[in-house]
Amino acid sequence: MTSIKTFIDSNRDRILEELFELIRIPSVSAKQENNPDMIRAAEFLKKSLKKAGAGKSEIYQTAGNPVVYAEKIISTKLPTVLVYGHYDVQPAEPLDQWKSPPFEPEIRDGRIWARGADDDKGQLFMHVKAFEYMTSSGTLPCNVKFMIEGEEETGSGSLEKFCRDNKKMLAADMILISDTTMIAPDIPSITSGLRGLSYVQVEVSGPDHDLHSGIYGGAVLNPCNVLCELVASLKDKDGHIAIPGFYDDVLPVSRKERNEMAKRPFDREKYMRSIGVDELGGEKGYTDLERTGIRPTLDINGIWGGFTGEGTKTILPSKARAKISMRLVPDQKAEKIAGLFRDHFLSIAPAGVKVKVEYLHGGEAYVSPLDTPEYQAAALAVEESFGKNPIPVRSGGSIPIVSTFEKILGIKSILMGFGLDTDAIHSPNENYPLFNFFRGIETIQMFYLHYTRLKS
Ligand code: BES
Numbered sequence: 001m002t003s004i005k006t007f008i009d010s011n012r013d014r015i016l017e018e019l020f021e022l023i024r025i026p027s028v029s030a031k032q033e034n035n036p037d038m039i040r041a042a043e044f045l046k047k048s049l050k051k052a053g054a055g056k057s058e059i060y061q062t063a064g065n066p067v068v069y070a071e072k073i074i075s076t077k078l079p080t081v082l083v084y085g086h087y088d089v090q091p092a093e094p095l096d097q098w099k100s101p102p103f104e105p106e107i108r109d110g111r112i113w114a115r116g117a118d119d120d121k122g123q124l125f126m127h128v129k130a131f132e133y134m135t136s137s138g139t140l141p142c143n144v145k146f147m148i149e150g151e152e153e154t155g156s157g158s159l160e161k162f163c164r165d166n167k168k169m170l171a172a173d174m175i176l177i178s179d180t181t182m183i184a185p186d187i188p189s190i191t192s193g194l195r196g197l198s199y200v201q202v203e204v205s206g207p208d209h210d211l212h213s214g215i216y217g218g219a220v221l222n223p224c225n226v227l228c229e230l231v232a233s234l235k236d237k238d239g240h241i242a243i244p245g246f247y248d249d250v251l252p253v254s255r256k257e258r259n260e261m262a263k264r265p266f267d268r269e270k271y272m273r274s275i276g277v278d279e280l281g282g283e284k285g286y287t288d289l290e291r292t293g294i295r296p297t298l299d300i301n302g303i304w305g306g307f308t309g310e311g312t313k314t315i316l317p318s319k320a321r322a323k324i325s326m327r328l329v330p331d332q333k334a335e336k337i338a339g340l341f342r343d344h345f346l347s348i349a350p351a352g353v354k355v356k357v358e359y360l361h362g363g364e365a366y367v368s369p370l371d372t373p374e375y376q377a378a379a380l381a382v383e384e385s386f387g388k389n390p391i392p393v394r395s396g397g398s399i400p401i402v403s404t405f406e407k408i409l410g411i412k413s414i415l416m417g418f419g420l421d422t423d424a425i426h427s428p429n430e431n432y433p434l435f436n437f438f439r440g441i442e443t444i445q446m447f448y449l450h451y452t453r454l455k456s
C-alpha cells in the first residue's frame with residue numbers, strides 16, 4: 001500500500017493543477033456579478049468530492065449561495081467527522097497591488113499566489129486530497145461528511161436555516177475545520193477560540209445636496225466632519241469602547257489563562273516589520289496577544305463621503321458613511337451589540353444631521369475545549385507531522401458558522417488550520433506556502449487515524 005507521502009509525491013502536479021482550477025473561478029461572495037461563479041465553484045467541488053470517493057455528493061440550494069454536501073459512510077458503528085470549508089473568497093481589490101493576477105494562480109518562492117490560495121480554497125482542498133488518499137488506499141478509518149459553503153466571507157446568512165433543515169444529514173461526532181492559522185511550521189499551534197463579529201454600516205446625512213463650501217461652509221453641519229467626531233468618540237483615550245453596556249456580557253479570562261497566553265512566543269519586532277509599522281496600539285491594560293485574542297474591538301473598515309477624486313473640489317458633502325466591525329468575545333451577542341451600537345450612535349448625533357445605522361451581519365465567538373479526544377487527536381497529528389507539540393491559541397478572526405453549528409446541531413468544532421498570519425488573506429498578494437499545503441494533507445490523514453483510535 002502506498003503511504004500518504006508517496007501519494008503526494010506521485011500526484012503533486014495533478015493535485016496542484018486541480019486546486020488551481022478551483023482558484024481560477026472568481027467566487028467572490030460579496031459581488032452579485034459573481035453569482036454564476038459561485039455555482040461553478042460548487043459544481044467543481046461536487047465533482048471533486050465524488051471523484052475522491054464520496055458515496056454521495058450533492059449541491060443544495062439555499063436562499064444565498066449553494067452548499068456542497070458529500071459523504072462517505074462506512075459503518076454506523078464508527079465515529080463520523082463533518083468537514084467544513086468555504087469556497088467563497090474576499091474581493092481581490094485593490095487589483096493594481098497584485099504582483100500576479102489574483103485569479104491566475106502562480107507558484108513563486110515555494111508559495112501559491114492567488115486570492116483563495118489559503119482562505120479557504122487551499123485549506124479546504126487539503127481535506128479533499130487527504131480524503132481521496134484514504135478512500136483510494138482503503139485506509140479511511142471512520143465516516144466522513146463534507147459541508148462546503150459559499151457565504152462565509154459575507155456572514156453565512158443562509159446557513160442557520162440550512163443547518164436547521166438538515167440536522168439529520170449533518171449529524172456527526174465532531175466538526176473539523178482548516179480555515180485558521182498556525183504560528184509557524186516550527187512553532188505549530190491549534191486554534192482554541194474565535195472571536196464573534198457584529199458588523200454595522202452608518203450613514204450621516206445633512207443637506208439634501210452637496211453645497212458650495214464657501215457659500216455655506218461655517219453655518220451648516222458637515223456630515224463628514226460629524227461622522228468623524230461621532231466615530232472618534234466611540235473609544236476613549238485608553239482604547240476602551242465607550243458604548244454603554246458594550247462590555248456587560250464579556251466573560252472575564254482567568255489570570256491563569258492569561259499567564260498561559262503570555263508564554264506563547266511572540267516576536268513583536270518581527271510582527272511590526274511584517275506589516276510595515278513602527279509601533280502598535282490598543283486597549284490599555286492588555287498585551288498585544290490579549291488585544292487580538294480575548295478582548296473585543298471596534299474598527300472602521302471603510303469610511304467615505306464627499307469628493308475623493310483627483311485634484312480639489314470645494315463642497316460640503318450631503319452624506320458620509322462608514323462600515324464598522326466589532327469583534328466580540330464570549331458571551332457577547334452580535335445582535336445585542338448591534339442594538340447597543342445603534343441606540344448609542346443615534347443618541348449622540350447632533351441636531352442638523354440624520355443618522356441611520358444598519359446591521360449587516362454577525363456571529364458569536366467560539367471556544368474549543370482542550371481536554372477532549374477531538375483536540376487530543378488534532379494535537380497528536382500536528383505533533384507527528386510538525387515535530388512539536390502544538391500550542392493552543394485563541395485567534396482574533398471569526399468563522400460565524402462555528403457557533404451556529406454548536407447552537408443548532410450541538411456539535412463542537414476543531415480548528416486545525418495550516419495558514420500563516422503572513423499569508424495576506426483578504427489582502428493583495430494572498431499566498432500559501434506549498435510546505436503547509438502538503439504537510440497539512442498528511443496531518444489531516446493522521447488526524448483521522450488518531451481520532452478513530454481515541455474514540456473506540
Ligand atoms: N478564515 C477566516 C477566519 C480566520 C482567519 C480565523 C485567520 C482565524 C485566523 C474567515 O474566512 C474570515 O475571514 N472570516 C471573516 C468573517 C466575516 C466576514 C463574517 C472575518 O474574520 O473577518
Ligand code: MN
Pocket residue numbers: 086119120152179
Ligand atoms: Mn476563511
Ligand code: MN
Pocket residue numbers: 090119153425426
Ligand atoms: Mn476570510
